[in-house]
Amino acid sequence: MGEPIIELNEITKKYDNQFAVDHLSLTIQKGEIFGLLGPNGAGKSTTILMMLGLSEPTSGGVKVCGMNSTRYPLEVKGRVGYLPDDLGFYEQMTGFENLVYTAYLNGLNKQVAEKRAMDLLYRVGLLDAANKKAGKYSRGMKQRLGLADVLMKDPEVIILDEPTLGIDPEGVRELLKLIKELNEQENITVLLSSHQLHQVQQICDRVGIFVKGKLLAEGNIESLAKQLFFEDTLVINVTAEPVSQALIEKINQINGVNRFENLGDSIEIYCDFDVTPTIANTIIQEGAKLYHITKKDYGLDEIYHRYFEGSEAT
Numbered sequence: 001m002g003e004p005i006i007e008l009n010e011i012t013k014k015y016d017n018q019f020a021v022d023h024l025s026l027t028i029q030k031g032e033i034f035g036l037l038g039p040n041g042a043g044k045s046t047t048i049l050m051m052l053g054l055s056e057p058t059s060g061g062v063k064v065c066g067m068n069s070t071r072y073p074l075e076v077k078g079r080v081g082y083l084p085d086d087l088g089f090y091e092q093m094t095g096f097e098n099l100v101y102t103a104y105l106n107g108l109n110k111q112v113a114e115k116r117a118m119d120l121l122y123r124v125g126l127l128d129a130a131n132k133k134a135g136k137y138s139r140g141m142k143q144r145l146g147l148a149d150v151l152m153k154d155p156e157v158i159i160l161d162e163p164t165l166g167i168d169p170e171g172v173r174e175l176l177k178l179i180k181e182l183n184e185q186e187n188i189t190v191l192l193s194s195h196q197l198h199q200v201q202q203i204c205d206r207v208g209i210f211v212k213g214k215l216l217a218e219g220n221i222e223s224l225a226k227q228l229f230f231e232d233t234l235v236i237n238v239t240a241e242p243v244s245q246a247l248i249e250k251i252n253q254i255n256g257v258n259r260f261e262n263l264g265d266s267i268e269i270y271c272d273f274d275v276t277p278t279i280a281n282t283i284i285q286e287g288a289k290l291y292h293i294t295k296k297d298y299g300l301d302e303i304y305h306r307y308f309e310g311s312e313a314t
């Protein structure tokens, strides 16, 4: 097991007698990329603010890098880089000048600051735009500058609130690649909040699904799929020709097969356990042509929608 770097213990935040965050417990290990996932108003930003010590929990405890964030916000701030969703730069200053200014606020000397700013501009692919005014940067460039900005203080953890919002697909790809590289090469722990499900799925080791202040589930995609789709343990998708009544009956008799759905151009077979080879044999023995047979994987989109459908139904 890894070393915990963010520890939330039964934290709550109440506004006007309403829980924005409701008894949330979560541990994030050093070196992980963790995705906070949830609809608007779920409590993601409130949770992040409590991690940073910028908002005090109504009850419960928050530790980051082993320190109580509520009691030691400045110490936590020194070790954690935070990129808010509404990041702002001095638009009249260049990208380089913005970074150097951040370094100045963090107490770095000029020489170190200038070298680090250039290194980071190179790292995030903005060296060519170093002397361009930040006000002229595209949204994607601003996000990359934001990433360079949070890295100026050499943090152990970076917290990114909706980092991919408003960026075009190519920009998103570049940003995510960069976040993954930072995580792998510098062992920086990353916590990011997002609505962009398929993007989160690409780079996160684990995700937590938030709805109405509660963490409904957390884990990697595979374990979330298991928690959620446990009734349909396994679905096997088959394309074969012809699908005769005799073949359907034979498949239904296979031990482990629960039910069968004809989708027109393919069939889906719901099973208790993996019977792919038996199904393939049965199709061939019945004289049909087998074009395609695969186990269906559930993606984060399906996981997310099923959770939210469930939560709305209650």
Ligand SMILES: Nc1ncnc2c1ncn2[C@@H]1O[C@H](COP(=O)(O)OP(=O)(O)OP(=O)(O)O)[C@@H](O)[C@H]1O
Pocket (backbone or CB within 6 Å): 015, 016, 019, 020, 038, 039, 040, 041, 042, 043, 044, 045, 046, 047
């Ligand atoms: N300062 C505040 N005063 C009163 N209510 C607040 C305050 N901040 C947040 N809330 C409420 O707490 C709940 C959680 O909000 P929060 O901003 O944490 O959600 P979120 O998941 O980050 O959503 P979004 O993606 O829209 O930013 C919402 O119902 C919000 O209206």
